[in-house]
Amino acid sequence: MGVNGLAISKVVPTASLSIGAEEPRAAAEASGLVYVDEQGPGITRKRKGSAFAYYAPNGRLIRDTALLRRIRSLAVPPAYEDVWICPDPNGHIQATGRDERGRKQYRYHPNWRALRDETKYEHVVEFGKLLPRIRQHVAADMRRPGLPRRKVLATVVSLLEKTLIRIGNADYAKENKSYGLTTLRNRHVAVKGTELRFEFRGKSGKLWHLAVKDRRVARVVRACQDLPGQDLFQYLEADGSRQAVTSSDVNAYLREITGREITAKDFRTWAGTVLAAMALAEFANFDSAAAAKRNLKAAIERVAKRLGNTVTICRKCYVHPAILDAYLDGELLVNWQREAEGELRDELGSLGSEEAAVLAFLRRRLASETRRRQAAERTKARAAADRRRKNGGSELRRDLRRSLRQGSKEKGDGLAQSMRGAAPRLQ
The missing domain is CATH 1.10.132.120 (Topoisomerase I; Chain A, domain 4)
Structure with missing residues (x-):
């Protein structure tokens, strides 16, 4: 209920699907799903006129109406190539395919998506608790002399938090001319005193125009711009060689300073x-x-x-x-x-x-939510135990009745046999 008794639907994902940090296979099983390998045998499709024909792993044409309905409900785009469809309706991955750019795309079971979303939001809490540690390491590393790896990576993380610019991807920069922090060029940033002005085209063509004032960050960025090459963020190895910063470098740095699976997207x-x-x-x-x-x-x-x-x-x-x-x-x-x-x-x-x-x-x-879920799980476990005890008692009674009936039958057969043996033979 909302304010003044108004009934308003909530937007929280199903709490019962939250598995925390369990292994993916165990998490899938706990959610009633089957953890599948998309490299294994699956349903394939071939174009037939303006539609598609679907074939079972054994190569036979699929004609079952219910199965075809499930396959079509996955809405795999017609342009996808190398399409693989899971034969099991409870598989955590339901389909894969490659888009027009050759990138592998996935269709997940709705329960798996809900599970991963719930786990992701639990991860938000973990990140919030780790944030002070991250800031302490970043501040310390930015005080290092020169342009070593940790200093430049700490500067990128500092900007990541201050600007909320995406971390960037080399493929996107090359194919789409769209940039993120690690793929920025020198021309995308102007440093004047303690102020940095960013102007570049980001993901989906969005134009970014923003300014940040930070004396220490400005000093490091200016030093990076003085290095040869067009990449904005580069660091120097011990032998003086230059290395461009990548998103993988940033994520590795975050893992190093936290000991957890923290990424730039967090x-x-x-x-x-x-x-x-x-x-x-x-x-x-x-x-x-x-x-x-x-x-x-x-x-x-x-x-x-x-x-x-x-x-x-x-x-x-x-x-x-x-x-x-x-x-x-x-x-x-x-x-x-x-x-x-x-x-x-x-x-x-x-x-x-x-x-x-x-x-x-x-x-x-x-x-x-954890207490509520654990209470629900205990209630479910008690109900299952009660059913087992009840079913066990019923089975015991059935076994006893069956044994008694069998014993009575054997006793009757023995009596009849003995009576036949005792009867006088007719001459």
């Missing part, structure tokens, strides 16, 4: 969640479902503009659904800010007040 997910919470905290309590939807839309639009995403992608991929759910419940995060600061001051002192409030809320929500 910064955008964390920022999207915090920005959404801050935006929603500015809105007064709503008095109708329509007002709530308008406020949510306005908040997500603000975050999407900051991240350079569409509203749909931003809501789906970059904002923790529990934040939206909390707003629909009428629980503005600003009311928890003082409590959150007190709770996290010692442990996470380098977090901002809004970040601390969001992390405190997500930790409480995650703990609550």
Whole structure:
């Protein structure tokens, strides 16, 4: 229920599908799915006129109506080549294919998508707790002399957090002339004093124009621009050779300083969640479902503009659904800010007040969901045990009755046999 008793549907994914950090195969099985290998035998398709014919792993043409309906519901684009379709409707991967650029694309089972989404949002909490450690390492590495690997990578991470620019991909830069932090060229950044001005074309053709003021970052970027070559971010090896920074380098650095599977994308997910919470905290309590939807839309639009995403992608991929759910419940995060600061001051002192409030809320929500899920699992386990005991008792009674009937039959057969043996022979 929302404010004033309004019934509003929530946007939180199914909590029962959250498996945490279990291995993928175990996670799939826990969700009632089969973990499959798309390299194994599968259903294939061949064009037949304006449509497709589908063939089973043994090469036979598929005619079963229900199976064909499932295959078509996967909506694999007609342009895809090398299409593989899982024969099992419960496979965690339902189909793969290569798009017009030769990139492998996947169609996942809905339960697997929900599972991965839930795990991803648990990862947001982990990232929030690790953020102070990341900032400490970045600050220390940026103080190193010269342009060694860790100093330049720390500078990229610092900019990643300050600008929320995507990390970048060499293939996109080459094929689409679209750039991210690690693929920027010297011409994309102008350094003047302590200010850096970025102008470049990003993913999906979005033009980025933004400025950042940071004395230490500006000094490192200026030094990088003085190196030969057009790549903006390069570092120097011990022998003086130059190496261009890649997204893999940045992700490896994040793993090194955290000891966890943290990636550059986590910064955008964390920022999207915090920005959404801050935006929603500015809105007064709503008095109708329509007002709530308008406020949510306005908040997500603000975050999407900051991240350079569409509203749909931003809501789906970059904002923790529990934040939206909390707003629909009428629980503005600003009311928890003082409590959150007190709770996290010692442990996470380098977090901002809004970040601390969001992390405190997500930790409480995650703990609550975990307790609820564990209680549900215990209830389910007890019910299963009760059924086994009941079924076991029933089977025991059936076995006893069967044994008694068999014993009675054998006793009767023996009596009849003895009577036949005792009867006088007729001459």
